[in-house]
Amino acid sequence: MARDSGYGIFVTTKTELEVIEWDQGWDYMQKGFTKLKRILEGLSESQFTSEENMMLYTTIYNMCTQKPPYDYSWQLYDKYREVLDEYITSAVLPSLRNKHDEFLLLEFVKRWETHKVMVRWLSFFFNYLDRFFVCRRSLPKLREVGLTRFRDLVYRAVKANVRAAVIAIINQEREGEQIDIALLKNVVNIFVEMGMGQTDAYEEDFEAHMLQATSEYYSRRASSWILEDSCPEYISKAEECLRRERDRVSHYLHSSSEQKLIEKVQFELLVVYSGPLLEKDISGCRALLRDDQVEDLSRMYRLYNKIPRGLEPIARLFREHVIAEGITLVQQTENAANDHSSNGSGMREQIYVKEIAELHDKFMAYVSDCFMNHSLLRRAIKEAFEFICNKTVAGSSCAELLVALCDNILKTGGREKSSDEAVEETLEKVVKLLPYISDKNLFAEFYRKKLARRLLFNQSSNEDLEKSTLGKLKQQCGGQFTSKMEGMVTDLTLARENRTGFEEYLHSNPNVNPGMDLTVTVLTTGFWPSYKSFDLNLPAELVKCVEVFKGFYETKTKNRKLTWIYSLGTCNIIGKFEAKVIELVASTYQAALLLLFNCADRWSYSEIFTQLNLNHDDLVRILHSLSCAKYKILVKEPNTNTILPNDTFEFNSKFTHKMRRIKIPLPPVDETKEVIEDVDKDKRYAIDAAVVRIMKSRKALRHHELVVGCVEQLEHMFKPDIRAIKKRIEDLIARDYLERDKENLKMIRYLA
Amino acid sequence: MKKEDTVKLISAEGFEFVVHKDAAMVSQTIRNMLTSPGGFAETEHGEVTFPEISTTILEKICKYFYWNLQFASGKQTEFHIEPELTLELMMAANYLHT
Numbered sequence: 001m002a003r004d005s006g007y008g009i010f011v012t013t014k015t016e017l018e019v020i021e022w023d024q025g026w027d028y029m030q031k032g033f034t035k036l037k038r039i040l041e042g043l044s045e046s047q048f049t050s051e052e053n054m055m056l057y058t059t060i061y062n063m064c065t066q067k068p069p070y071d072y073s074w075q076l077y078d079k080y081r082e083v084l085d086e087y088i089t090s091a092v093l094p095s096l097r098n099k100h101d102e103f104l105l106l107e108f109v110k111r112w113e114t115h116k117v118m119v120r121w122l123s124f125f126f127n128y129l130d131r132f133f134v135c136r137r138s139l140p141k142l143r144e145v146g147l148t149r150f151r152d153l154v155y156r157a158v159k160a161n162v163r164a165a166v167i168a169i170i171n172q173e174r175e176g177e178q179i180d181i182a183l184l185k186n187v188v189n190i191f192v193e194m195g196m197g198q199t200d201a202y203e204e205d206f207e208a209h210m211l212q213a214t215s216e217y218y219s220r221r222a223s224s225w226i227l228e229d230s231c232p233e234y235i236s237k238a239e240e241c242l243r244r245e246r247d248r249v250s251h252y253l254h255s256s257s258e259q260k261l262i263e264k265v266q267f268e269l270l271v272v273y274s275g276p277l278l279e280k281d282i283s284g285c286r287a288l289l290r291d292d293q294v295e296d297l298s299r300m301y302r303l304y305n306k307i308p309r310g311l312e313p314i315a316r317l318f319r320e321h322v323i324a325e326g327i328t329l330v331q332q333t334e335n336a337a338n339d340h341s342s343n344g345s346g347m348r349e350q351i352y353v354k355e356i357a358e359l360h361d362k363f364m365a366y367v368s369d370c371f372m373n374h375s376l377l378r379r380a381i382k383e384a385f386e387f388i389c390n391k392t393v394a395g396s397s398c399a400e401l402l403v404a405l406c407d408n409i410l411k412t413g414g415r416e417k418s419s420d421e422a423v424e425e426t427l428e429k430v431v432k433l434l435p436y437i438s439d440k441n442l443f444a445e446f447y448r449k450k451l452a453r454r455l456l457f458n459q460s461s462n463e464d465l466e467k468s469t470l471g472k473l474k475q476q477c478g479g480q481f482t483s484k485m486e487g488m489v490t491d492l493t494l495a496r497e498n499r500t501g502f503e504e505y506l507h508s509n510p511n512v513n514p515g516m517d518l519t520v521t522v523l524t525t526g527f528w529p530s531y532k533s534f535d536l537n538l539p540a541e542l543v544k545c546v547e548v549f550k551g552f553y554e555t556k557t558k559n560r561k562l563t564w565i566y567s568l569g570t571c572n573i574i575g576k577f578e579a580k581v582i583e584l585v586a587s588t589y590q591a592a593l594l595l596l597f598n599c600a601d602r603w604s605y606s607e608i609f610t611q612l613n614l615n616h617d618d619l620v621r622i623l624h625s626l627s628c629a630k631y632k633i634l635v636k637e638p639n640t641n642t643i644l645p646n647d648t649f650e651f652n653s654k655f656t657h658k659m660r661r662i663k664i665p666l667p668p669v670d671e672t673k674e675v676i677e678d679v680d681k682d683k684r685y686a687i688d689a690a691v692v693r694i695m696k697s698r699k700a701l702r703h704h705e706l707v708v709g710c711v712e713q714l715e716h717m718f719k720p721d722i723r724a725i726k727k728r729i730e731d732l733i734a735r736d737y738l739e740r741d742k743e744n745l746k747m748i749r750y751l752a
Numbered sequence: 753m754k755k756e757d758t759v760k761l762i763s764a765e766g767f768e769f770v771v772h773k774d775a776a777m778v779s780q781t782i783r784n785m786l787t788s789p790g791g792f793a794e795t796e797h798g799e800v801t802f803p804e805i806s807t808t809i810l811e812k813i814c815k816y817f818y819w820n821l822q823f824a825s826g827k828q829t830e831f832h833i834e835p836e837l838t839l840e841l842m843m844a845a846n847y848l849h850t
Contacts, residue, residue, distance in 0.1 A: 051801045051803065053785065053800075053801075054800065054801050054802060054803060054804075055803060057781070058803065058804050058847075061847055065846075124784055124785065127781065127784065127849070131849060
């Protein structure tokens with residue numbers, strides 16, 4: 001805008017207006033300022049009238065728009081600052097000088113507000129400067145100047161005292177006193193505003209010191225609390241303090257402080273003393289777990305969860321506690337087993353399994369209720385139970401015990417007789433413990449053996465229950481785990497159909513009838529555990545039976561081979577004793593032996609041995625069961641309790657019993673060793689397969705990496721022994737599946 | 753128009769122009785006076801005196817305020833300025849920061 005030319009015309013058209021001289025103009029302004037000051041100090045009576053306002057504005061406006069040398073813009077700009085400074089030094093600073101604490105803060109806030117008002121007034125008057133002069137010369141705007149003057153003169157002088165006063169008041173509030181929240185909020189706001197857009201004034205001048213004071217305060221408190229209070233009390237107090245600090249931030253501190261403040265408090269209260277706190281004997285973490293203090297544990301979890309790595313000691317203590325409880329149970333069981341060695345030993349172990357399962361439930365409840373299913377604590381409980389479940393108790397591994405419990409539940413005449421729901425519950429518990437057993441294969445094998453026994457000897461009390469248990473196992477461990485067992489169950493169903501088929505066959509071919517009732521159960525080899533079968537020399541009658549069935553089976557399928565397992569068969573023999581006729585239920589071996597006495601009255605051990613073609617261990621067992629055990633069907637010479645190769649046996653015609661039908665028990669073989677051997681063999685195959693699989697895809701690998709890869713692959717089935725793996729690798733090298741690299745002995749190559 | 757929505761603009765000769773507040777706020781100077789809290793008498797009484805602006809100019813200025821509002825809301829009409837008034841109008845505009 002062509003001001004100059006405008007001014008020229010201004011002069012010519014408005015002749016009345018004189019140029020305002022500096023002194024004159026400034027004098028007029030000065031009067032206005034004095035009035036302003038009086039108003040601000042609360043001394044004056046009247047406000048500025050509209051006229052006065054405009055006149056002040058106009059004066060400055062004119063003084064700025066006048067032609068030089070009457071253009072007083074610079075002076076006015078300087079004078080503006082001077083006015084502020086003068087007011088500050090004459091009125092503001094003295095009023096702040098001798099005050100302390102709360103009075104200082106009150107005065108400080110008041111002065112700041114007044115200052116802001118003043119700046120506003122003056123900015124209005126001097127507004128014209130802001131529009132052109134300031135912009136032209138890139139000077140700070142009037143408002144900014146106002147703020148900086150306050151900051152430089154007032155704030156800098158009193159900030160230390162103000163800060164100290166504020167911190168003192170905060171500490172008072174911490175002690176429980178009521179304070180003027182609005183006042184503190186205003187003071188804090190001033191700190192923020194002093195930063196003029198950035199928070200550095202607040203942070204350096206106030207926040208840093210406040211945080212420091214907070215640390216000191218809580219450090220003092222914590223050191224006395226840790227001595228006086230129990231763990232739950234301390235933690236409650238800590239929680240309360242944290243909550244109050246958060247409130248404090250929302251009430252009057254700047255929100256950016258929240259994170260730092262909470263961290264400091266947490267550090268002083270929880271981190272510094274976490275060791276002594278948690279380890280407190282009577283009331284620490286262990287005690288809380290022992291006494292089932294759910295609320296306290298939850299609180300502890302909540303607080304320590306916020307601290308990085310804060311949960312580690314808790315997880316550690318938790319794991320230790322669980323292990324300790326588990327070991328106690330193990331000890332108890334061992335002691336009981338040692339005390340009553342043969343009496344109901346099975347019962348104690350069953351109880352052990354149930355107790356372990358209950359322990360597991362209890363602690364899982366803790367993990368989910370108190371510890372919000374945190375991964376660190378889930379891991380702790382997993383490790384603890386893995387440790388417990390892989391301990392041998394009274395000679396048997398946990399896997400065996402679990403299987404024994406299941407067996408007891410599922411078989412008829414088992415010692416576990418309870419309602420259907422209780423049974424289901426117990427089975428569920430057992431299945432839940434499975435993941436902790438590192439040798440799941442072992443469990444599978446034991447279970448299979450027992451299942452086979454139950455199925456074959458018709459001891460399974462409830463077929464549906466069997467199926468549902470298998471279902472549960474499948475869910476927990478995968479289909480592969482249970483595939484064989486399911487096969488076993490289906491086999492039996494098929495066998496039943498087979499039997500009806502066989503009966504029809506006999507019906508339609510009466511000439512092949514063997515002359516006695518014959519029931520054959522056909523099993524698929526792969527599914528069932530491997531049974532030893534000896535080529536027993538069958539008596540003639542039984543040989544015929546075998547032939548007949550073979551004939552029948554060949555009509556059904558041509559490509560299958562039948563292997564007869566005599567060790568599992570049972571036989572009903574009619575024993576014609578002198579006193580009466582008694583039916584004897586015996587195993588096939590026993591029956592074969594007894595039928596020998598149809599040919600001769602007296603047999604010696606060696607004769608029986610050659611005749612029957614059994615091995616010594618089995619023969620001894622069978623003879624013992626017939627001559628030295630409960631029912632003396634045979635008379636032994638000499639009449640001792642051990643079978644020796646020189647003994648002779650004779651049919652005891654004098655034998656009698658009040659029952660018409662008796663079952664001759666055969667002491668079972670301890671299958672445990674067998675099962676373990678089988679499992680080991682399976683493991684070896686599994687390791688071989690894994691190694692070959694890895695090498696086939698990688699072609700060349702370092703020895704160490706191969707071992708690691710192997711362990712990974714087999715992890716979900718069992719925990720492979722490193723030495724076993726190394727042995728298998730050597731074995732594969734010897735068998736030309738792999739070779740060692742000539743230059744680098746650590747490298748293994750795959751040989752196609 | 754309600755009393756609260758208006759301001760009184762008083763010229764040098766004492767003429768009073770009652771205009772809508774929104775219209776008056778087109779001028780930055782008037783806006784500052786009316787909006788910033790600080791005990792300006794103007795805010796309370798709702799009247800502003802202009803000892804340096806003549807009535808004719810002030811009248812034109814008021815018209816300009818309304819035209820400005822109209823223009824902003826879409827009606828793109830013309831604002832005619834008599835050439836004799838131009839200079840004084842410009843200076844008043846500068847004064848009022850319009």
